Amino acid sequence: MATDDNPFKSLERQFERMQRQFEQALETWNVDQLGTPATATERMGIDLADRGDEFVLTADVPGFEKQDIELRLSDDTVHITAKRERETTQESDEADEDMYIRSERERRSLSRSVSLPQPVEEDAVEATYRNGVVTLMLPKRETTEPTGRTIDID
Structure with a gap:
């Protein structure tokens, strides 16, 4: 059982x-x-697949660059955070500046936490980024018997 x-x-x-x-x-x-x-x-779409010896987590982060994305693994939970802030220029030439009627793209962030069904090898996790999609390969950790010892009662 x-x-x-x-x-x-x-x-x-x-x-x-x-x-x-x-x-x-x-x-x-x-x-x-x-x-x-x-x-x-806004919502970050994810897929979590079990490929036998590893989990593969795919997350949609459209509109973000690789340097805007932070990945963290703690306690068998993957945390994905993507943040982007609008870059401002210090140029004084007003003829080149855009005159926005409405600007809604200044700051943007997405965040998602995904619990994994079983422990993974933290040191062997790999991640790739391509076309607005982050893919994490999370090798499963070998299950072991619980550690500890039997304590005799005097």
Whole structure:
């Protein structure tokens, strides 16, 4: 009989489901009427595949450059954050400056955390970026018997 080593796994799944429902609710709001910033309604699409000896996590981060993306792995959870701020120039030649009627592209950020079903080899994780898509290869860690020892009672 197989037992789950993580007693909080069902709670994590519940939180992930609540996060998806909250993000879907944000997508239905009318941003112009409510005055909510556009970044609150954006969502990072992800796929997590089990390829036997590794997990492959694919995340959509369109409009971001590789240097705008931060990847972090902690406690079997992958954290993906993408931030971009509008670059400003100090040129004084006003003829070259664009006259915006409305500019909504100044700041943008996406963030997502994904819990992995089992531990991975942290030192062997690899990531690539191509055409607005980040792909992480996460080799699974070999499962071992719990460590410890038997303690005799005097």
